[in-house]
Amino acid sequence: MNIIISNSSGKPIYEQITSQIQNMIISGQLMAGDALPSMRTLAKDLRISVITTKRAYNDLEQEGFIETITGKGSFVAARNTEVIREGNLRMA
Template identity: 80%
Template sequence: MDIIISNSSGKPIYEQITTQIKNKIITGELRPGDALPSMRVLAKELRISVITTKRAYADLEQDGFIETAPGKGSFVAQKNTEFIREENYRQIQDLLEQAIDLSKSCGLTLSELTELITLLYKGDS
């Protein structure tokens, strides 16, 4: 599994793992029922502590993204479409808040920002 850990990131390593696996599930790269690497294997691949991968998997399970079967491993949970939609909505809101802050700092008006979003949303059509 391709997970990139950044030591210069302000986020803890377990949170970086959690975020990247959530994104893979949300985008469909990981599908319901797909097996995740064992905590030990992932820790070895990333050269981190098993405790760190255990924390990431525990958070993913608590959030409903994965299910763990003792002796069998961890698997992507069956998608709860409403939950995935809510997670996407939250990510969009976070990104829009960043865009709004940047727009305000450079003097872009609400109507200019709205026009830009409309153009981007509609694309070239």
């Protein structure tokens, strides 16, 4: 997963992560059922705090983009990917 963090952006890091993962799901780069990196792995790769990745994943889960299964990890949610794509087509 290729996430780019900009320190010069006025946007908080967790929001940058959230929006980039949302865009990957909407564009089809990430499909329903695809596993996301663990919070610790993503934090290590991006050299940020685990708390920051946890906040991003929590936001994504609350918005219905991902599902987190304790002991297994976080996965792209199946139920909302089609609804999200349809909503984007209507906006275009």
